[in-house]
Structures are given as C-alpha cells and as structure tokens.
Amino acid sequence: MSPLVKTVLRFGLIILALLILFQLTNASLFIPSISVDFVIGIAAIILMALGIYLGRGIKKEKIIEVKPSSVIDEKRILSLGISPRELEVLQLISEGLSNQEIAERLFISESTIKTHISNLFVKLDVKRRTQAVIRGKEWRIIA
Amino acid sequence: MSPLVKTVLRFGLIILALLILFQLTNASLFIPSISVDFVIGIAAIILMALGIYLGRGIKKEKIIEVKPSSVIDEKRILSLGISPRELEVLQLISEGLSNQEIAERLFISESTIKTHISNLFVKLDVKRRTQAVIRGKEWRIIA
DNA sequence: TGTATTTTGGTACTAAAGTATGAATAGGTT
C-alpha cells in the first residue's frame, strides 16, 4: 500500500470511529437499556485501539527515518577539512582496497594516494588505515 | 527508568484516564451546560493520545528486539576451521590494532601473530587485513 | 590577476605487513 492510501485510510477510520461514537451516544440517551457507561467503555476501547494503530504508523515512519542512520555528516567533513578526493580515498580504503588498487580505480598514481592517506590520517587523528575506517564510520563521514 | 516502572506508570495512566472520563460523563449528565459531545470529544483526544503513547512503548520494545541482530555464527567459524586464537586475533584487527599491539595484548610474539593472520587470510579467502575485517563481519564471525 | 586550496606527483626513506618454511611444545584423542 502506498503511503497516501494509508494516510487516507487512517483519517477515514478516525472519522468513522467518531461518527459511530456520536451515534452511540445519542442512542444511549434515548434508549435507557444501553447504559452510558457501557458506551463510554466501548468508546474507550475503540479509540485506544485506534490510537495504538495510529501510533504504530507514526513510529513506523520514524523507524524508516532512523534506520538509514548511515547518513553522511557533511558538516563534520567540512569541519575536519577533508577534501572530496580524500573522502573518496577513505571510502575505497574502507572497501578493502590496497593503495595500488585505489590508484588504478581513480586513474592516478599510488604516490598521490599515499599523500591523500597521510593527510587523512592527520585529520582523522589515526595511525593506520584500519583505524581510519573505524573513525570514518564513527564520525559518519563514510557509509 | 526501569521497564517495570514504565509498565506501572502506563497502567496507572490508563486507570486515571478512565476515572476522569467517567467523572466527566456523570458531570455532563447533571450539569447541562457541559454538552455530551464536548465530553466525548475530550475523551476521544485523551484516549487516542494514551493509545499512541502505549503503542509507542510497544514499538520501542520491538525495535530493541530487532537491533541486536549481530549474533556470532559459531557454525560458520567451525566450518571454516578458524581456531579460538585466530578469532581473537581477527577481533583485535577489526579494532584497529597493529600486529605489534596485538602481540602485546595477548602476551605472545609478533611472529606468532603473523602466523595466525596468514592462516586467517587463507581461511577467509582475503589478501589484506582490511578485507579480513569486512569478511569477518559479513560472515558474522566477529562483532 | 592574484591568491588559496586542491590535486597531483616524485624521491627517499622507515616501518609495518605479509609470505614461506621449519620446528618445538602442549593437550586431547585413539
């Protein structure tokens, strides 16, 4: 089901439930055999069930927002002064590539890769590529 | 807050809300200036809010159940023939330690660490420690 | 146009990682 359909259904349910409640209230006023307390009880159950259903829907969307928590923190990248190329290299390091392989992938010399990596280590405050990957993920600057 | 306290609070809220509702209902019957529709409206809002709050709690627990999906696959460790010591070394590699640091941590020589690592690489079918970490997590043999 | 940053690359070096091979020891199994 599309989100739109779901939303329409939800609001439809709310309106329907409210209508039924008002009708029940009126009925209870004219038909003494149905106690007001009974109506209130039914109303309570219906509305709480509705609330739980709606709350679930709200939460579901929130979960969807939370789950892809691997959103890159652009601000931190800027504050660390990490250049786009350096970030690209870091990403490839995290994918398990060697300096040679990264160089071939980016069509530049291994020498340049080493420069980028050395600069990265300073900015990330690490000593090894394995630590760089951990930091990169900790600080959400790579996926 | 502990889960027990939360549960008590929740049910306390439910009872409180119901009591208020019944009181309001009685009041509306004897004081005509307060319309029944008004009471029903307030009841609807309170109960739906309560329902959403309760539903949120239910969902939160479900999320907690889903999150710790990183259970170590002991069967795969055995099938790969990875020894306890090798696994220990792999874990420390994944924490960003150098061979020297791993050796000091485990009170054995760096030479032994290299042996373990070489054997690990064969079993994991990788060429570098960065790849070993990726494989280790892919195959759920490390956290 | 001048300036700052990024990107690129080189050389030379040190350090770390990884391979290959062999071997000793301890513990558990048959």
Place this chain on the structure above:
DNA sequence: AACCTATTCATACTTTAGTACCAAAATACA
C-alpha cells in the same frame, strides 16, 4: 605410545604501508 591439532616462535624474505619533504599543475575564488 602414536597421532592430531592448536599454539607458539624464529629466520629470511618480499611487498605494502606510511612518513617527510618538496613542487608543479589545476581549480576555485575574490
């Protein structure tokens, strides 16, 4: 006892990683 596996360690070696220092282009920017 004989056997197997895990663990340990060493030597010698090759490869990769990483550092230090420098410098030329390219790019962006005011």
